[in-house]
Amino acid sequence: MxxxxxxxxxxxxxxxxxxxxxxxxxxxSVEKTRFHMINKETGNRLKQQMVDAETGDIVESDQKGRGYELKKGEYVEVEKEELEAxxxxxxxxxxxxxxxxxxxxxxxxxxxxxxxxxxxxxxxxxxxxxxxxxxxxxxxxxxxxxxxxxxxxxxxxxxxxxxxxxxxxxxxELRDEGDYFDDIKSPKISKDMIELASHILDTKAAHFDPSKFKDEYENALKALVRRKASGKPVKAVGRAEKPDNVINLMDALKASLKGGSAGKRRAHTAAPRRAPARRAAKKANRSAARTRKAG
Incomplete structure (x- = not known):
């Protein structure tokens, strides 16, 4: 090497x-999977070129320079030798x-x-x-x-x-955290909930071991490229449905403490979605009740 x-x-x-x-x-980042822009008709790689923003003309290498924008559309040119000075x-x-x-x-x-x-x-x-x-x-x-x-x-x-x-x-170069955190509400959380969450943290205690980091997206990209290169079809995978908000936080914490997978299942089903037909039926019942009350 x-x-x-x-x-x-x-x-x-x-x-x-x-x-x-x-x-x-x-x-x-050498090991990262990278893609190039290609011409889909010829399979050839595409090449980018610098173009004058006003005239649309292609600018050759010897015409390129550095400029600092003083105001909109007005630049002061700075030579390489001046920067080195x-x-x-x-x-x-x-x-x-x-x-x-x-x-x-x-x-x-x-x-x-x-x-x-x-x-x-x-x-x-x-x-x-x-x-x-x-x-x-x-x-x-x-x-x-x-x-x-x-x-x-x-x-x-x-x-x-x-x-x-x-x-x-x-x-x-750092953004002010206040611009992002100031609007976060401060709800009153019970001591029992904090203790339960602390127990969950304890069950997941570990040592920092970067050898266990797995780049699942990178692995999936490599598998995709291998399948395409071998002529095998690539099936689109459906997106996982986002879970609804958990209604009872204490129940979710308790379930999480009992077991990670069980906790996930219960959290996901804590607020089941109602079928459209059921929602329509309930809406109709409410309308009928209001009509009877009005009469």
Missing amino acids: ASPRAYWKGSLKLSLVSCPVALYPAST VQIESNHTIDIDSFVPRDEIDKRYLDHPYYIVPDGKAGIDAFAVIRDAMKDKDRVALARIVLTSREHVIAIEPLGKGLVGTTLRYPY
Whole structure:
């Protein structure tokens, strides 16, 4: 297997101690099933082209540029060389600014993970010193790094023999939870219900084991492609009917505690749907009763 290509190379710096390092993406989407747009008549793959929004003309590669929209339809062009001239130290250096307790980092800020490894033999000692000092303190280093022409804050912590760095989002990138949570009602829930729910949580207690994660949709896509490629028919699967709202929450909690499958069945049937004929009959009876009362 060919060695992966480094995503970034530079120096990791802690005060006056520094060492050359390389970054490698810790995640990949290579195994994901992907589809291409094709011409259904010829079976050939389609190619996208850039088109001028006003003239409709196709724009060639040497005519493409970057522009920032000042106001609707008015752009200021920024050259590649001008962007490269915006030099900051973190272009080539991961400069550690501070160390913070791990549990103080809000998980909403976590973005993309990277493996950080020594780049060559020269800086291995310095790399090990920084890594092991962090292990002893049980803290996460916060530093700055430039990736894809953007400066990011990166949280660095030990992982085995190396380090793992996770880029963090800036506060302006996060939406305010109040915009979504403020309208949630606060109903009065009995202590018994909370205790029952807590018991259900206890019965489902486990340890984090990502090896048990199964991407059912990805597996279904692969099966679909295999069937199509072998010329076998693909049958459409009917959508599962959505369960009605559970009328008695306490009954649903008790049923869930007795057994997961039984709980699901009872929850699904707690509010059975009435047949259209039955609804029509009840409506007719109500109308007749109102007529008798009026008379």
